[in-house]
Amino acid sequence: MIRLDNIEVRFGNFVALQNINMDIKEGEFFTFLGPSGCGKTTTLRTITGFVKPSHGVVSVNEKDITNLEIEKRNIGMVFQSYALFPTMTVYENIAFGLRVKKLPKEEIDLKVKDMAGKVDLDDIQLARKVSELSGGQQQRVAIARALVNSPAIICLDEPLSNLDAKLRVQLRNELKELQRKFGITTIYVTHDQEEALTLSDRIAVFNKGVIEQIGPPDDIYNRSASEFVCNFIGDINKLSRGFLERSGAGNFNEIDLNKNCYLRLERLHVNNDSLGKITADAKVENYEYYGMYIKYTLDSQGELLRVMDRNSGNPLYDIGSTVKVSFDPSCVMQY
16 A cells, blocks of 8 residues: 655755665554654655655555655644644634535535544534643544545554553554544554554564564564664563573573573563473562562572563562572574
């Protein structure tokens, strides 16, 4: 559906994007993930037409849109700030694009009310000024305004970043449900790993203007293609060569001691040898209780290991107590 071929974007002498290639499928929820300044928003703005690439081709359904005007691309956009008109009512905000197209009043009214219903905005809210709404309601208005024009694609640039943590989770779930309901091709920009992993069909991980990896969340997390992705996604332990040698990990063909070795927190197990072929003694330095799991910090002869242990209901391991930590060599990621 959306294809980027060898996209390069320059701002003067600065190369913001280099050799960007991707193919986004119709109906897919596709996320651009990465730290600030990595190029994800620039890529989004290249697709929508706000940025012109210095090299490469942007195409939709095999049609070259690289130099097509923004308003002719049939792409809906939800900005980080929502970019709503605060003095207008919710109804007027949603209707704005339809009025620009000079559609008949009756058709506008029908489309606005139909779209408002789909995003759970009632008649009372439609009559209110946008400035009177909560952050979550404003987000729904922004999405409704983007969707009411029946775009083939919707792009969302960090749409949840201005909301508190609880509301972010609630609206994240609502956003995914809306996307499923409409079946619209969605490009989502975020620096939040949890958001990306829970929402996406596929993720492109950006770093310094290049794409490190494209794949489904499971591949990004469990089969990170590069050391950057491995470190950027979730918590992880970097295992020293000394620890690997002491624990006997070097005896396993799966592990190359000459490489940098990493292990996810939940792949380490405390006092459960049956879950790992490699074992080592350790002392409990600290723990954090989260309810569903406990995050332990262990010291194994100077090697600090963080472990995410599922809460089985058994008593916690006391600080200072000795435990045995184990892991499977096949779970070690190496670069």
